[in-house]
Amino acid sequence: MTDITANVVVSMPSQLFTMARSFKAVANGKIYIGKIDTDPVNPENQIQVYVENEDGSHVPVSQPIIINAAGYPVYNGQIAKFVTVQGHSMAVYDAYGSQQFYFPNVLKYDPDQLENRLSGHDGAKFIGYGESNVYDTLRKTPQYYGAKVDGVNDDTDALQAAINTLDVNIPPGTYLFSTLAIPDGCVINGSGYTQTTLKQISGTNSTAVIANANNFEITNLGIDCNYFTSAWNAATGVLGNTSGNGLEVQGFGFTIDILLNNVPGIGAWFKDPGAENSASRIALYDISIVGRDFGQEGIIIQGPNDGILRKAWIGRAGILPRPLAESSVATSTVYPGSEVDGIVIDGANIEIGDVHTYAAWSGTAFRTRNTVRLTEGGRVIAESSRAQINISANTYGSAFFDIRSLSLLHPNWTGDIPYYTLPNASFDGATIAASAGFSCRITCKRTITQPARVVGSTAVVVTNDAQVEMNFSNSTAPAGDAEAGRLYSGIGLYSSSSVGGMLKVSGKNCNGELVYLDGAGQTVTFNARSCTVAIRRSSKQNSMRGNNITGSVYRCDTGFVSEGTPASENISISMELLSGQTPFYGDPPDLNRSQNWNISASINNIGYSTIQRLSETLDISTPGSKDISIPHKFLYKPDFRQIQLTIDDRATPTTSTVIAWVKDVTNTDVVVGYRVDTGDSNNERANLRVNVMIQ
Known part of the structure; x- marks a missing residue:
């Protein structure tokens, strides 16, 4: 007996062999079995055929197989079941030697051979997966190239080999690496921000991912550059890497959607790639980055020229390890001598989506530099930083800013307040230096939960003729604060613009001037409620033209403070005050000047006015x-x-x-x-x- 794997019955579908043109048995006919696509009558083409016994054993038989008078194949005169181990050709002849049928391939796939193929080294090629197959899909993973994904072994080579295929799927796990390079057209996709983690090896001290490339995608994964190996606020910080940026990009047409944490240098630096000069250099880009703990800026965007910052949640930029953080502030390596900011837009045109940046203790949470166009698609939340917003003189477009928790230092700060250690060491909430081509809405909430702060900073500073709309609110300082039990102090909006501009201010509980005008030519509308001073107008140079002011005051300690007598102005204010509150203080109008005041006040229902x-x-x-x-x-x-x-x-x-x-x-x-x-x-x-x- 021969032990084989039987797969194919040698028979017609009914196991009854009939004539081709009539429903009659092929009596005394013959069956020949051969190799696929050959003439099985030729002995050289024939393959082995077996009779399968009832006990499952197999006996090899010779060819041709005889068909009895009833049309069934027989062996030694007995109807039998004939099998082979592979697909085959089959020819059926009648008793007169005329061919009735010829089948070049009775079975397209060999079942036993298929099993062998599937279990072979390239068996995955025969299993479909989406529009490809399992083999091609597995080739796009670092594991195919030897990644261990154990958090111990270096997976750099495996990751780079997979990246070089240009279409990479990175399964869940932690992959140790040093530096990776992204080529043109590469698509890298992980299994989730926290499921797929690329962790830079301690001591690498160089940029983690470099993409001098166009039209690539990196999405759905996390990158950890191993800056802190201890907690960021540990009394003695322990570092894995002391230098190196997280992501450097210089190219066009890219999409990035990643988690980026724990970077000793700049989190993500998008460099200016130059001018668009071909179809492959399309400027549009799409950036989504979530992350915190950066030794330098969280994000710098210097180009390309047009794109969308779809999502950016950036925290703790410019953070130093303790105890150094208790007495020193970080300075920028890209902008030498300047503070380290959270997010910097430098010379790019960008649509703002969902942006939230916080705890830039060395600098400003969100800053524009040079010529920038902002498009308001969402809002920028900036909080718990030394300063929150700084908009350059050449910024134009529109934006919505939500600022909170002003003028903070590192929570463990013990050094002097660094007013003079940096050239632009502002502690103001928002500084708007843009001109008339820029408009913004600002909501400001003074609410601080830590004592390491500067007392009395200004919420919004305007230095040019941009259109600014602000809504201000305040809260009471908690126990342990320098102003515990009192409203946080500081000016609401201060403007030094002498070239005009339009300001619209609404505010409540400002412990200071809600509006302080120290310039000229501005059109101001305001509504002040329960503030120390509703509005102060200062004209130190009497030759200056004045402002056009319209407002309402409700129960403020002082309604209007006038300093100086400008050459001309129009002021119209109505007030409702309580006993002990003062509607006006300071310099009255000079009758030799064109100062037109129409101010009225009700103090406990007793009317006062300038007419x-x-x-x-x-x-x-x-x-x-x-x-x-x-x-x-x-x-x-x-x-x-x-x-x-x-x-x-x-x-x-x-x-x-x-x-x-x-x-x-x-x-x-x-x-x-x-x-x-x-x-x-x-x-x-x-x-x-x-x-x-x-x-």
Whole structure:
């Protein structure tokens, strides 16, 4: 007996062999079995055929196989089951030697051979997977090239080999590596931000991923550059790498969506690749990066020219290990001598999506440099940094900023406040230096949970003629803070622009001036509620043109503070105040200048204003010089030249002649002097009224 693997029955589908043109048995015919696509009648082409016994054993038989009178194949006169071990050709002849059938390939695939092929070294080629096969899919993984993925062995070579195939799928796991290079057109896809982790080997001290390439994608994975091997705020920080950036890109048309953490240098640096000069150099890019703990900037975008910052959640940029972080601040390597910022847009046009940057203790959370166009597609949340927003003079477009927790230092800071250690060491919330081509909305919430901060910083500073809209709110400092139990102090919006601009401010509980105008030519609309000072206008150079101010004040300690007398201005303010609150303080308008004030205030339902109409009855019953004090509710002590007097008589005029003049003006009264030449005691005639107009 021969032991074989039987796969194929040698038979017609019904195991009954019939004639080709009639339903009759191929009586006494013959069957020949041979190699695929050959003539099986030729003995050289024939393959071994077996009879399968009832016990499953097999007996080799010779050819041809005989067909009995009933049309069934027989062996030694008995109907039998004939099998082979492979696909084959088959020819059927009748008793007269005429061919009835020829099948070049009875079975397209050899079942036993298929099993052998599947178990062979290239068996994965025969299993489909999507639009490809398992073999090609496995070739796109680092594991195919020998990656151990054990967090111990160096997987750099395996990762790079997979990347060089240009289509890489990285399964879950932690892959140790040193440096990787991304070629043109490469697509790298992980299994999730936290499922696939590329971790740089300690001591590498060089850039982790370099992409001097176009039209590539890196998505759905995490990169850890091993900066801190201890907790970032450990009393004595332990570092794995002390230098090296996380990702450097210089190219066009890329998409990045990654988790990027723990980088000793810049997190992601997108360098200017130059001009677009071919179809393969399309500038559009799409960036999504989430990460924290960077020794330098979190993200720098210097090019290409057009793209979208779809998502950027960047925290703790410019962070130094303790104890160094307690007395020193990081300085930038890309911008020598400057502070380290969270996100920098430098000379690029970019649409802003979902951006959140925090804890840039050395510098500013979000900054633009040089000529930048921002497009408001989402908002920038900036918080818990030394400064939150800084917009360059050549920035244009539009943006929405949400700033919180101003003027923070490292939570363990013990050194001096570094006002002068860096050239631009601002602690203000947002600085807007852009011109009229830029507009922004800003929401500002002073809410701080750590004591390491600078007291009294300004929420928003405007230095040019951009259009700025701000909504300000405040909160009470917690126990342990320098201002514990009080509202955080500081100006809401300060503007030094002397070239105009449009400002719209709404704020509540500002412990300082909600609006401080230290420039000229601005159009300002404001609404102040429960602030220390609603608005301060300073014109230190009296020759300067003034501002156009419209506002409302509700229960602020001081409504309007005036410093100086500009050449011209228009001010219209209405106030509702409580007892003890002051509607106006400072310099009143100069009557020789075009200062038009229309200010009104209600203090416990008593009205005060800069336009007053008063009236009082004069006693002319007897001749002589007399005076009368008429109370006024002017916001300040008026100038004599602001007062006009008129005298109203009755229908029956008096026979007496009366002359009236302003004798004195105090903070509360206008004293009118008058002289009666002859008395008139007739009550029908002697009832004159003096009218006082102050404006």
